[in-house]
Amino acid sequence: MNTAYMYCKTPDRVEKSELINALHQCLMQLKAAGPRVDLDGRTLDNAPAIAECERLLRKAGHVGFAE
Numbered sequence: 001m002n003t004a005y006m007y008c009k010t011p012d013r014v015e016k017s018e019l020i021n022a023l024h025q026c027l028m029q030l031k032a033a034g035p036r037v038d039l040d041g042r043t044l045d046n047a048p049a050i051a052e053c054e055r056l057l058r059k060a061g062h063v064g065f066a067e
Helices: 016-033 047-059
Strands: 036-039 042-045
Touching: 016 047
Parallel strands: none
Antiparallel strands: 036 042
């Protein structure tokens, strides 16, 4: 469970559009890297983060992720 929001003292300074654009940018970078990335014999699992980004963009009504 991610609780990063609990450490933000001024979340009202960030526009929803900025957050959605950043979320989309993160998703594009994660997808470009791939759902599983080998780092010197260790596997970085991007699949959960990719799924969560897609879920949130779908929830926001992004046409590219509509059901």
